[in-house]
Amino acid sequence: MKRFTVIFLVLLFITGFNVYAAGQSEQKPEKMVLINAGSLSGDPGIDMMRKAWGEENGILIEVIEQAETHLFDKELAILSSGDPSVDIMAANERWVQDWAAAGWLEPLDDVLSDIAPKYTAGADIQLKFDGHYYGAHGGNMVMVMYYRTDLLKEFGMSEPPRTWDEMIKFGTWATRDLNGDDIIDQWGVVHAGVNVTHFGDVVYTLIHQLGGKVYHDNNITVNSPEGRKALQAIVDLRNKDKISPPGVNTYGSSECLQALQSGSAAMVFSWTWMGKLLNREDSAIKGKWSWALLPVLPGGKPSSMMITTPLVLNKASLYKSYAKDFIHYYTSFEGQVKEVVWEFGNVSLIPSVYEEDIVKNPPQAALDAVNMSKEQWTELQSRIFEAVNVVQLERARKQGELDRALWVELNAALSGIKSVEKALEDAETQMKRINQGL
Known part of the structure; x- marks a missing residue:
């Protein structure tokens, strides 16, 4: 029995266990592809977290840095053609309804099950179609x-x-x-x-x-x-x-x-x-x-x-469970705390994020990144908190x-x-x- 358990654990490590893979037969990918809205130099939060998740899971997340002026056309072409080469997309909240209705997006109910209840009231309505979630809030303003x-x-x-x-x-x-x-x-x-x-x-x-x-x-x-x-x-x-x-x-x-x-x-x-x-x-x-x-x-x-670039999952992706795991990693409470701290100006629609000590007392490196005093940071974040509660x-x-x-x-x-x-x-x-x- 002990030998069987050891072999089973080794197989889990080799193939990669994923909480979203229950009932599915997916091979662990060497990489996944994400389309970002613009350059990663302007999005240090998601850049930091895709690297951290990749190191933890042994999967590279390759990023296509797409200019926002052509983002819709690029993503529409991929989704409508059933192209599986892109797994995750930073979309626009205005597109989710129609893309979900067309059957191009994978539902994210399991991903949002512990996230959506934390949102400020009404903040999730653009993510839902026909009673299901098809997007998860990430970079918000x-x-x-x-x-x-x-x-x-x-x-x-x-x-x-x-x-x-x-x-x-x-x-x-x-x-x-x-x-x-x-x-x-x-x-x-x-x-x-x-x-x-x-x-x-x-x-x-x-x-x-x-x-x-x-x-x-x-x-x-x-x-x-x-x-x-x-x-x-x-x-x-x-x-x-x-x-x-x-x-x-x-x-x-x-x-x-x-x-x-x-x-x-x-x-x-x-x-x-x-x-x-x-x-x-x-x-x-x-x-x-x-x-x-x-x-x-x-x-x-x-x-x-609010404007947001919610993460959506391509229905044609071959690695849905791993993509869901990253989407959860980035858009969860913990991920949004990191986003708020390390990408100043991005906003979490989870009000309790602003109660975290690291948000109230950010590392000096976060202050230095925007050349800001702690006093100014505190005032600006408190005003964001006001805005989040009346979105x-x-x-x-x-x-x-x-x-x-x-x-x-x-x-x-x-x-x-x-x-x-x-x-x-x-x-x-x-x-x-x-x-x-x-």
């Missing part, structure tokens, strides 16, 4: 308002604007010609305005503040009192209040980052990933910035949006198509081409037409 702490102090405020009216007052004061050439050098508020997710999610956040929805479960309600009030508020910053630059309707993420790093804006609505770049030596606002929730519109409540998400089939139809109209309103009412009316018409294809 929330929408915040960056602000200049030095300008805020000069203005006479000790806390960031929490209401829309407070923001307009601060922004009006901060919008100025600094060198006397009759050209505004410093703007009150900068945000993305081009028809992309960055601008769309600013507007969605304001709609959610007011208790409205956009397209949840394909119920198109963007042309509502809440939708019109939210869009009008952001349009007015450029066209009425004159505290956003005239060209803000052409701004994307790179222009928002430039406004932050150059110090040419008092406040910027953007994603938390930019924070890791703001204390570099070439940043004009090094040590003079913080972030908070977007200011709340009259009659609203605090809210935040509101929506899900829909054909969500990407619905978004693109809406974003064009949001930009038309911001640009002054259409009224807010006409833009949302046209958007709703187009979105309902897309729904007819379901």
Whole structure:
């Protein structure tokens, strides 16, 4: 009996035991392939964990570093053709519903069984289709308002604007010609305005503040009192209040980052990933910035949006059990603690992560990586915790198509081409037409 046990254990070691392999006959792979959204140099968290998991399991995780502009096309081609050469993909939360409906993704119910209950309420809705999980949150970011702490102090405020009216007052004061050439050098508020997710999610956040929805479960309600009030508020910053630059309707993420790093804006609505770049030596606002929730519109409540690159599992993968094991390793509570500590600006949707001592008191190496003091780290993480607890998400089939139809109209309103009412009316018409294809 003892001899049999020894032989059995040796076989387990050679073939590789995996908790997700029950009832399956899978050979232990020499490597698996993961598509990452962008370069690993910008994603130290997943890079560190894929190496650690690989060493523990004796399996190389090879990474395809795919530019985000072509990520959808690349992953769609692989999934739709049944190509087994890629196992795991960092996708977009907007794609999960349709890819699951098409039968291209492997369910992840077993992976999420001990993770999903820890999520902040509602954070898992985009991962589920027909009652099953098909994605796991990994690299997440929330929408915040960056602000200049030095300008805020000069203005006479000790806390960031929490209401829309407070923001307009601060922004009006901060919008100025600094060198006397009759050209505004410093703007009150900068945000993305081009028809992309960055601008769309600013507007969605304001709609959610007011208790409205956009397209949840394909119920198109963007042309509502809440939708019109939210869009009008952001349009007015450029066209009425004159505290956003005239060209803000052409701004994307790179222009928002430039406004932050150059110090040419008092406040910027953007994603938390930019924070890791703001204390570099070439940043004009090094040590003079913080972030908070977007200011709340009259009659609203605090809210935040999230973008994520959930990990999904290719249905055609030959190594599903091992892929599931890595997905769990990375997206689990323990994995998300590492992600938050070692990739500043990435956000865990598991609130209890922020109670961990290593998150509150990070290693000096983590602080040095972003050139940050412990005091600044503590303040910024506490504000992220606020945002995580008020995240509101929506899900829909054909969500990407619905978004693109809406974003064009949001930009038309911001640009002054259409009224807010006409833009949302046209958007709703187009979105309902897309729904007819379901």
